[in-house]
Amino acid sequence: xxxxxxxGGGWVQRxxxxxxxxxxxxxxxxxxxMNWVRQPxxxxxxxxxxxxxxxxxxxxADSVKGRFTMSRDNAxxxxxxxxxxxxxxxxxxxxxxxGFGEIDQxxxxxxxxxxx
Amino acid sequence: EIVMTQSPATLSVSPGERATxxxxxxxSVSSNLAWYQQKPGxxxxxxxxxxxxxxxxxxxxxxxxxxGTDFTVIISSLQSEDFAVYxxxxxxxxxxxxxxxTKVEIK
Numbered sequence: 388x389x390x391x392x393x394x395g396g397g398w399v400q401r402x403x404x405x406x407x408x409x410x411x412x413x414x415x416x417x418x419x420x421m422n423w424v425r426q427p428x429x430x431x432x433x434x435x436x437x438x439x440x441x442x443x444x445x446x447x448a449d450s451v452k453g454r455f456t457m458s459r460d461n462a463x464x465x466x467x468x469x470x471x472x473x474x475x476x477x478x479x480x481x482x483x484x485x486g487f488g489e490i491d492q493x494x495x496x497x498x499x500x501x502x503x
Numbered sequence: 504e505i506v507m508t509q510s511p512a513t514l515s516v517s518p519g520e521r522a523t524x525x526x527x528x529x530x531s532v533s534s535n536l537a538w539y540q541q542k543p544g545x546x547x548x549x550x551x552x553x554x555x556x557x558x559x560x561x562x563x564x565x566x567x568x569x570x571g572t573d574f575t576v577i578i579s580s581l582q583s584e585d586f587a588v589y590x591x592x593x594x595x596x597x598x599x600x601x602x603x604x605t606k607v608e609i610k
Contacts, residue, residue, distance in 0.1 A: 491558065
């Protein structure tokens, strides 16, 4: 069974930094592209970043470009999201998610709250 | 950026009835369109990909259609477990974008 387990969420002050992690199991992690998708409380889904299976290619939403950095360690079957210069509007549940086009596996999410 | 617009925002349907959800893209996405179901407190679940292909384990009462800019998912006979929020997503271009969601509620 594929499992994606996010960690690292919590409270942070505006302007602060946080690093999210996603531990993958039940799949050959190095074969899959991955994403981070977020959802503000009570609102819809927002795709924010993508990384290729090798880690050589990344894409970001304009809302996080220059502030967030996505990376992976295939040897550890782990995905990361380094979030800097956090804003109140970054408050959301952050999901780790597998896929290049459609997203076929999702973690349960980790909540990031940025105090203003 | 491709903007995805879903309608209606809320759909009130009785169990056993048919529900039709729509999604429109601001420019063509070919058939690169997926649908997700999300229940409160849960992660989204992939229902449909490539416009009309059902994901593993998705019941046959869910069907997707469309191409280019206009897409539809039909739930032929709503079951209690189908009341949820549904999102469309395009993966034709970067950035990937989602619609704002349609909430299917019990009438």
